[in-house]
Structure formats: C-alpha cells, structure tokens
Amino acid sequence: MTHIVVLGSTNMDLVTYVEKPPQRGETVTGREFRTVPGGKGANQAIAAAHAGATVSMIGAVGTDVYGPRLRATLEGSGVDTDLLRTIEGPSGTAHIVVDDEGGNAIVVIPGANGTVDHLAPGDEALIASADTLLLQLEVPMPAVVAGARAARAHGVRTVLTPAPAQPLPAELLAATDLLVPNEYEAITLTGRTDAVEAAIALLDSVPAVVVTLGAAGSLYVARGAQPLAVPAPQVTAVDSTGAGDTFVGALATALGEERPIREALRWAAAAAALSVQRPGASASMPYRSEIEAQYTS
Numbered sequence: 001m002t003h004i005v006v007l008g009s010t011n012m013d014l015v016t017y018v019e020k021p022p023q024r025g026e027t028v029t030g031r032e033f034r035t036v037p038g039g040k041g042a043n044q045a046i047a048a049a050h051a052g053a054t055v056s057m058i059g060a061v062g063t064d065v066y067g068p069r070l071r072a073t074l075e076g077s078g079v080d081t082d083l084l085r086t087i088e089g090p091s092g093t094a095h096i097v098v099d100d101e102g103g104n105a106i107v108v109i110p111g112a113n114g115t116v117d118h119l120a121p122g123d124e125a126l127i128a129s130a131d132t133l134l135l136q137l138e139v140p141m142p143a144v145v146a147g148a149r150a151a152r153a154h155g156v157r158t159v160l161t162p163a164p165a166q167p168l169p170a171e172l173l174a175a176t177d178l179l180v181p182n183e184y185e186a187i188t189l190t191g192r193t194d195a196v197e198a199a200i201a202l203l204d205s206v207p208a209v210v211v212t213l214g215a216a217g218s219l220y221v222a223r224g225a226q227p228l229a230v231p232a233p234q235v236t237a238v239d240s241t242g243a244g245d246t247f248v249g250a251l252a253t254a255l256g257e258e259r260p261i262r263e264a265l266r267w268a269a270a271a272a273a274l275s276v277q278r279p280g281a282s283a284s285m286p287y288r289s290e291i292e293a294q295y296t297s
Contacts, residue, residue, distance in 0.1 A: 002256025004048045004249075005130040006158075007058040007123075007147040008041020009113040009138030010074070010084070011092035012066040013281055014020060015239070021097045030097075035066075037073040038094055038281040039113070040136040040163060046077045046088045047249025048134070051271060053256060056080040056130070058123050058147075059139065060112040062091035065069040067112070073282060083122055087112040092138070099154060102237030102276060106284045108164070113139050117237065119146045128154035135176075136161045141169065148175035159252050161244070173205040178255075180248050195270055196227060210251070210265065212244055212272075218265050230265040233273040233294065240257045242281030247272040250291060270294040 017032040049055040057079050061067035063086060064210075070091055074081050092111035098104045119127075119141035127133055133151040135144050135158065151158045152175040160176045162168060165188040173179075179202060181189060186198035187211070195211050199221045202209045208222040217232040245286050249273035254264035271291045278284035286294070 001052065001054045002253060003054045003130045003251050004132045004134060004256065005056045005058065005063075005127050006041050006048070006134045007043040007127070007139070007143065008044065008134065008136045009039035009110070010037075010042040010057070010059050010061050010070050011039035011094045011111075011113070011138075011181050011268060012036075012070060013094045013096055013109065015040035015096045015098060015241070015280065017098050017279075019100050021099050034280065036280040036283050037070050038242065040138050040161065040245055042070065042074060043245035043281050043285070044136070044161070044249045044252075045074060045079045045269065046135050046282045047246045047285045048253050049078045049286045050285050051230055051250045051253040051291060053253040055229070056083065056126055058083050058126065060085040060087045060107055060116050062087055062089050062112040064090045066091040077282070083120070084111075084128055085116070085120065087115045096241055098239050098241060102240045104239070104241050106241075108138060110138070116140060119143065119150065123147075124150045127151055127156060130156050131156045132252045134159050134161070134252055137164055137166060141172075144174075145169060145172045146294065148172050157255070159248065161248055163244070165189065170205075176206045178208045178210065179206045180210045180212065180251070182244055183213070186211045191267045199227070207275070212247055214240070217269055220261055220265060228262060228265070230262060230269060235273045235277055236261040239279045240276050240285065242284060243272045243276045245281065246275040246285050249285070255297065267295050269292060287289070
C-alpha cells in the first residue's frame with residue numbers, strides 16, 4: 001500500500017441545502033441543514049484512505065465540540081492522527097450553500113487551522129516516510145512551503161492543490177511535482193482565459209499539471225509530453241462539495257501504486273463521479289471497491 005501524508009485543514013462543514021442560492025440582500029428558505037466533517041486536507045486524507053492508501057494527517061483541531069468529532073471521523077476512515085494537533089479554541093468551519101443543481105458556495109473560517117504555520121516535532125520525519133505529500137492552501141503558507149521543502153529534501157512526491165486560489169511563492173512551486181488546480185484556479189494563477197493555455201503556462205513553474213474540469217473531466221500536461229484530456233463519467237450531481245478533493249486523494253493513491261497517468265486520471269474521475277452523487281464532502285467519498293466497479297463499468 002502506498003503511504004500518503006496530508007498536511008492541511010480539518011473543518012466542520014455547516015451545509016445548507018437550497019433550491020437556489022440567495023443573491024446579495026436576499027433571504028431564501030432552505031430545506032435541510034447538516035454538519036459534515038470536512039476541510040480540504042481532511043477530505044483528501046479520507047478520500048485517499050477510502051481508495052486504499054495508508055494515510056497520515058498533519059494539522060489541527062480545536063477544543064470545541066467539533067474537535068473530537070473531526071478527529072474521530074479521520075480515525076474512523078483509517079487515517080493516522082498521531083500528529084493532528086489539538087489547539088485551545090475553535091476548530092475550523094466551512095459554511096456551505098448547496099443548490100439543487102449540485103453547485104456550491106463556501107466561506108471558510110480557519111479556526112485551529114490558522115495555527116498550523118510551521119512543522120512541529122515529528123512532522124518532517126513523517127513526511128520523509130511517505131511516498132506522497134498532499135498539500136492545499138487552507139493552512140498558513142509558511143507551513144505549506146515548509147512541508148514542500150521537507151518532501152523535496154527526502155525525495156517525496158509533492159502534489160499541491162492551489163485552493164483557495166492565491167499567488168504562490170516561487171519556493172513552493174519549485175518544490176511541487178504535480179499541481180492540481182481546477183479551471184478557475186488555473187486561470188487565476190496565469191491570467192489566461194483558456195484552460196489548456198493556462199495549464200501549459202503553469203509548466204514554466206512546475207513539471208506537471210492536472211486541471212480538473214468538473215463534468216468535463218480533466219486535462220494533464222507535462223514538460224516534454226502531449227496534453228492528455230480524460231473525460232469524466234456522465235452522472236447526475238447531487239452535491240459537488242469535496243469532489244475535487246476526492247479526485248486528488250484517489251489520484252495520489254493511483255500514482256503511488258504506479259498506475260499509468262491515463263489510467264490514474266480515469267480512476268480518480270470514477271471516484272469523483274461517485275462522490276457528486278451523494279450529499280456532503282467526506283461522507284460522500286467512495287471506497288476502493290466502489291471506485292473499481294465504476295472504473296470498469
């Protein structure tokens with residue numbers, strides 16, 4: 001089994017389901033509210049664990065009522081939480097509105113995640129033991145950069161999801177092996193208006209890029225290779241929250257198992273397609289047997 005370490009956020013998702021999202025100044029009536037463990041870091045950790053990887057989590061939860069539930073959810077999915085810190089104060093939260101077309105809008109409050117601004121004792125050794133390090137941008141940038149530097153120093157593959165979209169330090173890009181933005185993030189990072197052009201432009205900074213395109217699938221570009229477009233299974237979306245994280249967790253697992261890139265992308269797309277047909281983020285993430293069934297169907 002491939003070993004994946006995730007350095008990132010752990011949030012409680014506060015999810016409201018509505019027919020259509022409110023406009024500025026508008027009040028609408030929702031039909032359901034749920035609290036679902038999430039956060040891009042935790043989501044990717046759970047997705048990878050469900051997909052069959054051995055996974056360890058570096059991050060933080062708070063001392064509020066959400067902290068124990070967030071930790072228990074990770075552990076219940078088989079994620080090692082020995083280096084998941086507990087910080088006095090609130091856990092991170094994400095306030096999510098999901099509409100009837102499966103689209104979402106999200107406001108993230110960092111909480112305990114905001115204290116993860118450095119590598120704590122034991123973090124670098126754990127990263128060094130991994131095959132792959134997964135990074136996102138919901139914890140402070142200094143920790144993300146430190147994690148990437150540690151991975152590069154120990155020959156560990158680094159996969160970065162540049163979300164929320166923001167300028168990326170050259171030092172972080174230099175230590176990134178695979179960048180996985182969505183279309184909006186790729187365009188934001190490059191100023192290009194076309195996903196293919198944006199992906200190719202990013203090769204000036206990183207050796208390989210996968211741009212996720214939602215229902216349209218994904219686009220892979222790498223230095224010295226022809227672009228590769230991989231379609232996604234056509235399904236009816238219920239809730240797209242966490243679909244990108246499901247894709248990344250499954251992709252990292254497939255790459256750790258040394259699957260060819262086309263196969264790895266198709267396998268990750270199968271996982272994401274399953275996740276959007278279920279409500280919630282971490283709660284929607286499929287297990288390996290389900291991914292295999294979708295992949296071979």
